[in-house]
Amino acid sequence: MDLRNRPKAAICAFVVLILALAIVYGVFHHIQQEKKKETTASGKGSIPVQVAEAKVTKLENVLELTGEIKPGTAVDVYPKVGAEIIEKMYVETGDYVKKGDLIAVLDDDVIKAQLEEAKAGLAAAEAGLGQSEANLEVLEKDRSRIEYLYEQNAVSKQELDHINAQYKAAVESRKLASAQIEKAKAALNQLQVLYGEYTIRAPISGFIAARYMEEGSRTSPGQPIVRISYEDELKIVCSVTEKDFHSLRKGMKTEVTVDAFPGKVFKGVVSVVSPTIDPSTRTAQVEIHIPNQKHQLRSGMFARIKLYLGERKGLAIPSVALNKMPGTGSYYVYVIKDNKAILKNVKTGITQGDLTEITDGLSENELVVTRGQNRLYDGARVSVEDKEGKGGYRR
Template sequence: MALKSKTGIIIAFILILLFIGFAAFNYVRQSEKENITVNKTETVPVQVAEARLTNLQRVLELTGEIKPAAVVDVHPKIGGEIIEKIYVETGDYVKKGDLIAVLDDDVIKAQLEEATAGLAAAEAGLRQSEANLRASSASLKSSKANLELNKKELSRVNSLYEANVASEQELDRISAQYEVAEAQYNAAEAQYKAALEAKNLALAQADRAKAALNQLQILYGEYKIYAPISGFVAARYVEQGNRTDTAKPVIRISREDELKIVCSVTEKDFPHLKKGMEAEITVDAFPGKVFKGVVSVISPTIDPATRTAGIEIHIPNKEYKLRSGMFAHIKLYLGERKALAVPTESLNKMPGTGSYFVYIVKDNKAILKNVKTGISQGNITEITDGLTEKDLVVTRGQNRLYDGARVSIEERGAVGSEAS
């Protein structure tokens, strides 16, 4: 009996506790309902601003990889020769004309010595032939003068003979002298022609020897490899002792004092681009720092496959802060346009989405409006859909609002400057 009595007491105690808990729960629930009712009837003070047409900059934002203005792979012009010395390493700065490498030149030097000796011999032969030609020319001139003199004497004696003043014996003597002078002239002329031919042959030999020497000298110059442009050695492909291959570069030189970014713009933005337009460039390596560039190349055509056009933005880089390979963000300002804008502080982001909403005030009530945004400039943001001009958007106090909440406007703000 005692055990049953205790069990009954315990059960009764539990029931009493359950009753008290249920009563407390109902009390709290009723209190919350009353608070909600009170809150729903609360008037929330807010600050508002009109959505207005405002002059905004048309900004084109692009991205691209920074590249050097020029990159040159330096190839040897002679293949199969041993690289005797390389004077640069990766990362070195070289100026245009600096010596980069030299090749083993023992063979070419021997060929140069032989060609130099050959030219000297050819020039000596040419000088001798020229001397012979001058002597032959003098002999020809003398024999010609002697022939002319004998010709005149023969004519004179022949006239005297016809006048019976000179004898036949005298005429025969003068005729014989003329024939000797003519034979001497013919021999001198033949000797002159032979000397002239020999001189021309010697001149041709000298020219060939000079050309051969010049070719070897040019070839000898190729045994030294010079930097064709100024820049940094971006890569070195060979080592000392390797044999050259005209298809394989020795080094790569990257010009970094001027850089470029190659990117594409859409057909819609293409008409607004102009050469010389300034570009603002930022990179992750220098947060907050803006570098200036210029639109230097604009493709004259649109690619029909992508509906885009290529452009090049050139960036001065005299201090070498930027380097090729960096990823860049670019802003191009394409001119002003009118757009509906609101203070950025009026925008509220929906959790878990990229969408925005605002509260507008109408008839002393807050109305939730989903909006689509465009560009932001300073403390204002473009609204592309969801609002109309002169809508009153809530800029302060929206954290206490819900759709349909009662509000009182405490202050009116302004946004931008109204478009004319």
């Protein structure tokens, strides 16, 4: 949009808003006048009503939040062996698997051949060690005999040195053969570990949320085969405003509802509270965990959360006393003073049972009309026939 046109657009929007408010006010004023004419025409001096007092009472401080249900844990299962063909897949999307269950098997012909070769190499190394030990045993006997003969001056020093050199060489040969065995064992162990990676098993229990590859596909370490979603415990991550942050504690109980189960309440608990507030949004994150062993809830559902922060006192009236301004989200009530109905605009807080908190517009002990207000208008004369709520509020 051209920057030069922005002021014009803002002015147009403002004018439309003013016109809409004027129309709403006009309709509301017309309704009030019609009620007044109707009452005058009936010839009755006053309108019978029932009333209740606005009282300060104990209210459960409830924080209402919304969020998306997520799995407790979600794991993408990657193959550790690349460039191999998937020979068999044992799971489908939606299957439930337990930790350790078989997911897929890769073509293992090449690795099996390498294992056989490694086993043969180990056998050859062990045979070489056996030969070295046999040679060393013979040389050890010859060395002892030559040393005795040398002491008897029956052989020369040269012969003694020669047998000693052969003996040392045999000792080194046995060390080399032992090293060859260790090397062959290490190679075999490495191949056995690698061979185990050709059988892919579930690292956690859960549902197969996605299957990314099919039988015959070639694996890549950068591409997962399946995703496993752990649904036995779910979580919801919500943002809480700065003003409510100080009331949050780990372990707080919550109630969770979803559209899939109307009227059913699932219990949850606050498990994680962010230690800091995001300066850009002035909110902090809270994580709510929900047990789900029966798997009624599923990740991806939209949830409404009620987080109970404890009791507090607030001014409340019966909810039936509230009237909604046509075309708006605003509320008003009729207050009785000197046998007249006075219209007052009010701001509401939480609703608890049949009571609604009033945060602005009313004072304690004012009488509000709970029945008969459909005939009232601002300034109408009334006769109070009954007073409700005696002793009905908790102090």
